[in-house]
Amino acid sequence: ELKVEQNPLFLSMQEGKNYTIYCNYSTTSDRLYWYRQDPGKSLESLFVLLSNGAVKQEGRLMASLDTKARLSTLHITAAVHDLSATYFCAVDTWRDGNKLVFGAGTILRVKS
Amino acid sequence: DAMVIQNPRYQVTQFGKPVTLSCSQTLNHNVMYWYQQKSSQAPKLLFHYYDKDFNNEADTPDNFQSRRPNTSFCFLDIRSPGLGDAAMYLCATSRDFTGTGSGTEAFFGQGTRLTVV
Numbered sequence: 701e702l703k704v705e706q707n708p709l710f711l712s713m714q715e716g717k718n719y720t721i722y723c724n725y726s727t728t729s730d731r732l733y734w735y736r737q738d739p740g741k742s743l744e745s746l747f748v749l750l751s752n753g754a755v756k757q758e759g760r761l762m763a764s765l766d767t768k769a770r771l772s773t774l775h776i777t778a779a780v781h782d783l784s785a786t787y788f789c790a791v792d793t794w795r796d797g798n799k800l801v802f803g804a805g806t807i808l809r810v811k812s
Numbered sequence: 813d814a815m816v817i818q819n820p821r822y823q824v825t826q827f828g829k830p831v832t833l834s835c836s837q838t839l840n841h842n843v844m845y846w847y848q849q850k851s852s853q854a855p856k857l858l859f860h861y862y863d864k865d866f867n868n869e870a871d872t873p874d875n876f877q878s879r880r881p882n883t884s885f886c887f888l889d890i891r892s893p894g895l896g897d898a899a900m901y902l903c904a905t906s907r908d909f910t911g912t913g914s915g916t917e918a919f920f921g922q923g924t925r926l927t928v929v
Contacts (some may be wrong), residue, residue, distance in 0.1 A: 702832060731917060742902060742923040743855070792906070792918070798843050798862055800904065800918050802854040 702727050704791050713779050714811055721774040721806045732772050734763050734812035735791045737805075743788065746774075771803035779810045815839050818903050818921035825893050825928055833888040833924045835903030844886040845918070846878060847902040855902055861886060890926075898928045 703726040714720050723732070731750055735743040747756045749765035749772060756763050760783065762775045772789055786807050792800040816837045823870035825831040835844065842863050859868045861880045875897070877889040890897055906918040 703840065733917065735920075740900075742900075743920045745917065745919070748917040790918075797858060799857060799867070800845060800906070801857070803824070806852050807852075 702729070702791060702793060702799065702801045704789060704801050704803040705807055706789055708806060710803055710807045710809075712809045712811065713776075715780055716778050718778065719776050721776075721787055721789075721808075723774070723803055725770050725772075725801075727770075727789045728793060729767070729770075729791040730793045731791070732765055732771050733792075734761075734772070734774050735788045735790065735799075737786045737788065744770040746787075775810075779808075781812055784808055784810045816903060816921035818901075818924050820924060821922060823924055823926050824844050825890075825926065827894065828892045829926055831890050831893055831926070833890075833901050833903075833926070835886045835888070835921055837919075838884070839905055839907075839919065840883060841905035841907045841919075842883065843906045844880060845902075845904040845906075846886070846888050847904065848897075849900045849902055849923075850898075855881045856917055858888070877894050893926070893928045895928050898926055900925050 752767040
């Protein structure tokens, strides 16, 4: 059964600092997603990573995937207050009926 | 343009009164998912359709049912809502791939926030 673990679950950081959120998953996956969620809102897709070594960047966020280690990272560079949100990673695989399984989420609070 | 549309955005229902949430998509995706998300928790998969095949999660209560009359529409029926069913309900779609194709990523609707009074 596919399981996804994220850490940390809560991250409080100062503006301008860098930090990394980690996402581990238990079995071979085909697609790894990073989503952002603001309070009361739905999920906003940030990145989809498909292959080993994939790296994608958008603004201050960069995501990478290591399929051999079954690990994805979401790196935050020079954090700003607007990045405060909850970030989820999610994984799916056709080997598990295309189920999309989520990690627990990381609550990010960027302090001015 | 919205590609996965959920209606209504907000739903208030009485305890025990059946309620139906709807989801439609313009992407022609063959996989559709329903998730329940309670406050400060991750989305929890209730069930998903792979084409017409219904896949129920083992821990989804019998109180929750789903229908998919065609590719574009999927409904979530809650037969007797309890206070514990108050949550955001998220619909998502994707195109599967079998390990040889490229498939497409999952897209989420805006969600329906259900309140039970």
